[in-house]
Every structure is written in structure tokens, then in C-alpha cells.
Amino acid sequence: MGILSGYRVLDCSIAMSGPFAAQRLGDLGADVVKVEPVTGEWQRHVSAGRATGNKINVSFLSLNRNKRSLAVNLKSSGGKEVLLELVKTADVFLQNYRPGVAKRLGVDYETLSAINPRLIYISISGYGEDGPYVNYPGQDLILQGLSGAMLSTGRDGEAPTAAGQYLVDAITAYTAFEGALAALLHRERTGEGQQVQINMLDAITTLQMQELSVHTVGGKPQTRSAEPHAHVYIRAPYGAFATSDGYIIVAFPKLALFGEIIGETSFLSMQDEVDSWTRRDEIFAKTRERLKTKTSAEWLALLRAADIWCGPVYGYADLVDDPQIKHNGTFIEYDHPTEGRVKTPGFPIKFSKTPSQVERGAPLAGQHTRDVLAEAGFDKNRIEALVASGAVSEGSA
Known part of the structure; x- marks a missing residue:
């Protein structure tokens, strides 16, 4: 029950x-x-x-x-x-x-x-x-x-x-x-x-509790950049970047370490909490050019080994076959009398006694x-x- x-x-x-x-x-x-x-x-x-x-x-x-x-x-x-x-x-x-x-x-x-x-x-x-x-x-x-x-x-x-x-x-x-x-x-x-x-x-x-508080309390304007940065209040690089065979996500790494891995020497002398804001478009553009040189799998392996936050960009076909999604039982299947076998997202909260x-x-x-x-x-x-x-x-x- x-x-x-x-x-x-x-x-x-x-x-x-x-x-x-x-x-x-x-x-x-x-x-x-x-x-x-x-x-x-x-x-x-x-x-x-x-x-x-x-x-x-x-x-x-x-x-x-x-x-x-x-x-x-x-x-x-x-x-x-x-x-x-x-x-x-x-x-x-x-x-x-x-x-x-x-x-x-x-x-x-x-x-x-x-x-x-x-x-x-x-x-x-x-x-x-x-x-x-x-x-x-x-x-x-x-x-x-x-x-x-x-x-x-x-x-x-x-x-x-x-x-x-x-x-x-x-x-x-x-x-x-x-x-x-x-x-x-x-x-x-x-x-x-x-x-x-x-x-x-x-x-x-x-x-949008956090974002609007940054505006109303912190006084920071909602400023979009020239590059397709993924969030106006997060430092660069932050977004989806093309690789040689797809796209990956990169989320605000330490610039010196990131520059070393992707071969962008200009990042080595940059300060994370200064340059990553004032030079946001430049950093995004250089990251974009560097990441085009390897496959998504190659970059993810290198970045994860350095503990840099990253991940793949999925379509729905990839999502439903993801091993963590399968492990979690995120999708459920049941038989419907007129629609046949139905596969759909289930309920996201797990109760130990009343599932x-x-x-x-x-x-x-x-x-x-x-x-x-x-x-x-x-x-x-x-x-x-x-x-x-x-x-x-x-x-x-």
C-alpha cells in the first residue's frame, strides 16, 4: 500500500x-x-x-x-x-x-x-x-x-x-x-x-531563488555574454562545447589546471575569480577551439582523471540507456490495456516502507x-x- x-x-x-x-x-x-x-x-x-x-x-x-x-x-x-x-x-x-x-x-x-x-x-x-x-x-x-x-x-x-x-x-x-x-x-x-x-x-x-537573490541582494546585473555561456552568474568556462564527435559539458574548472590539460597556455597565468569573469568570452572561445581536437570520450577521460567537472551531452536515446539511469530504475514499464507496453519516467522519491x-x-x-x-x-x-x-x-x- x-x-x-x-x-x-x-x-x-x-x-x-x-x-x-x-x-x-x-x-x-x-x-x-x-x-x-x-x-x-x-x-x-x-x-x-x-x-x-x-x-x-x-x-x-x-x-x-x-x-x-x-x-x-x-x-x-x-x-x-x-x-x-x-x-x-x-x-x-x-x-x-x-x-x-x-x-x-x-x-x-x-x-x-x-x-x-x-x-x-x-x-x-x-x-x-x-x-x-x-x-x-x-x-x-x-x-x-x-x-x-x-x-x-x-x-x-x-x-x-x-x-x-x-x-x-x-x-x-x-x-x-x-x-x-x-x-x-x-x-x-x-x-x-x-x-x-x-x-x-x-x-x-x-x-530562481539563487539567481534572483544575486540580483536583488548582491546587486549584480543579469549580463549575457557574446559567447553562449550557460549561466550569467557562473564564471567561465561553463557550457556545452563541441568535440570532434559530439558535445561535452565543462563546468568552471581551475583555469591553470584546465589550460594544462587542453593545451591552452594563456590560461596558466589567469586568476579564477578575476579573469574568468572579466575575460569570459575569450576563455569560452579558446576552450571551444581546443576541445574540437579530441573525441568526447577522450576529453571526458582526461578531465575526470584531473577531477574537473565534466560530462556528456545526451539526447533522449542516450539517456534511457545510461547505466546510472538503469541502476536507479528511473524509468518504469507496465502494460496498458489499449496502449500496450508503456515505458515512462517513474516517481523520483524512494520510500523504504511505502514505495x-x-x-x-x-x-x-x-x-x-x-x-x-x-x-x-x-x-x-x-x-x-x-x-x-x-x-x-x-x-x-
């Missing part, structure tokens, strides 16, 4: 940040009921990279394991009544509607906490529940741009550099996951439920509608009436 076994989560969220947070709770054993429209959640109908799958696309599959699906029409009186009854048995309610939508649907914190005062109500928004940006779209790349992070790498004068992942969505999901756990701990101690508000802008801003596990893959829309309602006390005739009226669905969208 998982560490959260016995807790029920109503996941009314869409896209990535909310579903990812709810999946984390499900990985730890919580009974996560994905409450979605009768036509299926939005993410079922779009997928990154056009990875469509058989009946469930890969984007939805990756963010919704360990959940059961209840397909319900919250705009109908019967559908809303179903959800409000389920709230009585829930421990966590999670939504990422645009601000104001939960109120219009009648599933805001005030309404639901009156039904269940012990409820932990997680609300995820783009910019906060109010304020000047409240109606702006909370989309990952937009938030990357607003956060300042895109000007911490790349060349001066060139376009801002975006992360190659949905970075803001992911860190928001982890923030919501942490908030849910902390609120549950508080409830265990006091019996009190509460509202937990998470917004994407604060999540990505606070992720995470995959009880089920991502559900079809409405796959568990009847089961969830029966467990909540709905009799067979009432369930049939709700299905017939369209208030709920047991479809397989």
Missing part, C-alpha cells in the same frame, strides 16, 4: 500542471478520481509531437496514470449534484480553472468547504487569483519569458533562450504536490482543511464512472438515470 493509501483526490484539472500534481499523489497510493467532461479532458485531444497513441495519446497517458475516470457534465444540474456529493468523501480537490470559473460552476472553495470542512482545496492559476494579469493566459512559454529565466543563458544580442521542456508547468506541478502534502499534514494535526493557492508565475520565480507503484495506467474517459458513483452510495437506478440524462458518461473517448 502506498503512503497516501486511504486518501481520495478529485482531480478536476486539465493540461499538465494539475494532472501531473494529481498523478504524483496517485503514485503514492491516493485514490485519484479524474473528473472530466463527458467528451474527455482537453489533453486527450491534443498531444506533444503528434504522438497520438491508439485510444489514448502519449501526452495524456504520461500525466494520468494511477487515476480512475469519472466523466460528468458539470454544466448540468445532475452532474453538479454528483460532484458535490463526491466532495463529501474527498480529502483533496484540485482544479486549474481560470480565475472565476470555479465560482461560476459552483465548485469554489467557499462552496465545497461548507460541504466538507476537512477538504484540502488546491487551486492552480497562471498569475494568481486576482491582480492585473488575472485574465492573461497561463501558458508555459509565456511564463518563461515573464520570469526572466530566458535571459540567463544564450548570447548577448540574440533571441532569448527557452527551456526545452514545459519547465513552468512541471515546477508548478511539483509546487502543488508539495502544497497538498503540507496541507494534509496540517489537517492530520488539527483536523482543519484549507485552501492552497498556487500560481505559475510565483512557482517559476521562486525556482510508489503503478496500479493502473491512464484511464479512458468515463471508464470508472459507474464504480466511483457506486462507491459514493449512488444506487443502480440513479446511476442509470444519470447516464441516460447525459449528466455523466461511461464512454471511452
Whole structure:
């Protein structure tokens, strides 16, 4: 049994940040009921990279394991009544509607906490529940741009550099996951439920705790260099460098030792905490030229022998076959009834007594509608009436 076994989560969220947070709770054993429209959640109908799958696309599959699906029409009186009854048995309610939508649907914190005062109500928004940006779209790349992070790498004068992942969505999901756990701990101690508000802008801003403190406390400007230095607040050389057959990472070595190994004599008289800042572009450019002369494996062997921080630059194909990744069991595999054998990243925290596990893959829309309602006390005739009226669905969208 998982560490959260016995807790029920109503996941009314869409896209990535909310579903990812709810999946984390499900990985730890919580009974996560994905409450979605009768036509299926939005993410079922779009997928990154056009990875469509058989009946469930890969984007939805990756963010919704360990959940059961209840397909319900919250705009109908019967559908809303179903959800409000389920709230009585829930421990966590999670939504990422645009601000104001939960109120219009009648599933805001005030309404639901009156039904269940012990409820932990997680609300995820783009910019906060109010304020000047409240109606702006909370989309990952937009938030990357607003956060300042895109000007911490790349060349001066060139376009801002975006992360190659949905970075803001992911860190928001982890923030919501942490908030849910902390609120549950508080409830265990006091019996009190509460509202937990998470917004994407604060999540990505606070992720940059060190960098922003260097700016606000240390007074250091965010200055990009002419070369593609990997971080504005780290001394040279620091970045990805081409070799004769690929790329490697080199991270702020002692210049004299590094110069000796790569054959760059100008580094031998340089001071690490002076020249590596004032001559950052020069050091980067000279490092780049020297590292082109050997293979990645040759350089890594030489640099590691000297205890210089370095490593390979992987693509995904290399990553999944890496020996440490395999040793850690980072990827998990399980059989899905419609998508076959699934290989995907697992849960990253290891508990000695209550390990995470995959009880089920991502559900079809409405796959568990009847089961969830029966467990909540709905009799067979009432369930049939709700299905017939369209208030709920047991479809397989």
C-alpha cells in the first residue's frame, strides 16, 4: 500500500500542471478520481509531437496514470449534484480553472468547504487569483519569458533562450504536490482543511531563488555574454562545447589546471575569480577551439582523471540507456490495456516502507464512472438515470 493509501483526490484539472500534481499523489497510493467532461479532458485531444497513441495519446497517458475516470457534465444540474456529493468523501480537490470559473460552476472553495470542512482545496492559476494579469493566459512559454529565466543563458544580442521542456508547468506541478502534502499534514494535526493557492508565475520565480537573490541582494546585473555561456552568474568556462564527435559539458574548472590539460597556455597565468569573469568570452572561445581536437570520450577521460567537472551531452536515446539511469530504475514499464507496453519516467522519491507503484495506467474517459458513483452510495437506478440524462458518461473517448 502506498503512503497516501486511504486518501481520495478529485482531480478536476486539465493540461499538465494539475494532472501531473494529481498523478504524483496517485503514485503514492491516493485514490485519484479524474473528473472530466463527458467528451474527455482537453489533453486527450491534443498531444506533444503528434504522438497520438491508439485510444489514448502519449501526452495524456504520461500525466494520468494511477487515476480512475469519472466523466460528468458539470454544466448540468445532475452532474453538479454528483460532484458535490463526491466532495463529501474527498480529502483533496484540485482544479486549474481560470480565475472565476470555479465560482461560476459552483465548485469554489467557499462552496465545497461548507460541504466538507476537512477538504484540502488546491487551486492552480497562471498569475494568481486576482491582480492585473488575472485574465492573461497561463501558458508555459509565456511564463518563461515573464520570469526572466530566458535571459540567463544564450548570447548577448540574440533571441532569448527557452527551456526545452514545459519547465513552468512541471515546477508548478511539483509546487502543488508539495502544497497538498503540507496541507494534509496540517489537517492530520488539527483536523482543519484549507485552501492552497498556487500560481505559475510565483512557482517559476521562486525556482530562481539563487539567481534572483544575486540580483536583488548582491546587486549584480543579469549580463549575457557574446559567447553562449550557460549561466550569467557562473564564471567561465561553463557550457556545452563541441568535440570532434559530439558535445561535452565543462563546468568552471581551475583555469591553470584546465589550460594544462587542453593545451591552452594563456590560461596558466589567469586568476579564477578575476579573469574568468572579466575575460569570459575569450576563455569560452579558446576552450571551444581546443576541445574540437579530441573525441568526447577522450576529453571526458582526461578531465575526470584531473577531477574537473565534466560530462556528456545526451539526447533522449542516450539517456534511457545510461547505466546510472538503469541502476536507479528511473524509468518504469507496465502494460496498458489499449496502449500496450508503456515505458515512462517513474516517481523520483524512494520510500523504504511505502514505495510508489503503478496500479493502473491512464484511464479512458468515463471508464470508472459507474464504480466511483457506486462507491459514493449512488444506487443502480440513479446511476442509470444519470447516464441516460447525459449528466455523466461511461464512454471511452
